Each structure stands twice: as C-alpha cells, then as structure tokens.
Amino acid sequence: MSKSPPGGAAAVLPCDVRRDGDRLFDVAMWCLGQDVRCPDGNVLLRHGLVREPRPPGVEGQSAYQGRLADGRRLTLWGFGALCDTCGASLFVPRDGFVPRWVEGAGARASA
Numbered sequence: 001m002s003k004s005p006p007g008g009a010a011a012v013l014p015c016d017v018r019r020d021g022d023r024l025f026d027v028a029m030w031c032l033g034q035d036v037r038c039p040d041g042n043v044l045l046r047h048g049l050v051r052e053p054r055p056p057g058v059e060g061q062s063a064y065q066g067r068l069a070d071g072r073r074l075t076l077w078g079f080g081a082l083c084d085t086c087g088a089s090l091f092v093p094r095d096g097f098v099p100r101w102v103e104g105a106g107a108r109a110s111a
Contacts, residue, residue: 022097029094033078049076
C-alpha cells in the first residue's frame with residue numbers, strides 16, 4: 001500500500017523538477033543497467049551489491065540490493081529504486097519520476 005500526499009506528486013514536485021528528474025533518473029538507471037556489459041564483470045556486484053534472483057516461476061527482473069553506510073538499504077530494478085530507511089520505504093519508479101512512500105516494502109525486500 002502506498003501513501004501519497006493530497007494532490008499527488010504534482011502538488012509536491014514542480015513540473016520542471018519532475019521533467020528533469022524523470023530524464024536524469026531514466027539515464028542513470030540505463031547506465032546502471034549497462035553493468036553486465038563491462039568486460040571486467042558485473043560492476044554492481046563488484047561494488048558490493050547483491051543480486052537477488054527472481055523466485056522460481058516468476059517473470060521479471062532481478063533486483064540488486066546494497067546496504068548503505070548507516071544501515072539503510074537500497075534496492076534497484078530496471079523499473080525503479082527503493083530506499084529503506086528508518087522504518088519507511090521510498091520508491092522511485094523509472095517511468096514518470098513520481099517518488100512515493102511504500103508501506104511494508106522493507107519486510108518484503110529482505111525476505
């Protein structure tokens with residue numbers, strides 16, 4: 001279940017910030033997705049992230065998960081990123097750049 005402020009993301013982020021954020025985040029996610037093409041091996045794995053494979057029979061993308069310095073967790077998929085911190089989780093989708101709080105995501109991400 002996600003929590004959104006009244007009026008949605010448009011009420012929180014100005015249009016130009018959403019537009020620029022969308023472009024920048026899409027390019028950043030594309031660059032991160034190129035890690036598997038590196039001749040020296042998977043760059044995300046070399047930098048300490050762990051690949052979380054899909055459950056058997058489930059289609060979709062693998063997740064890459066890493067612990068941040070202060071115990072927070074960052075999970076990356078081709079379709080977005082999830083940051084778990086202080087008992088809350090913020091998901092940023094690749095398409096549309098509309099960050100939103102997600103309830104209960106931390107427990108699922110660590111399972």
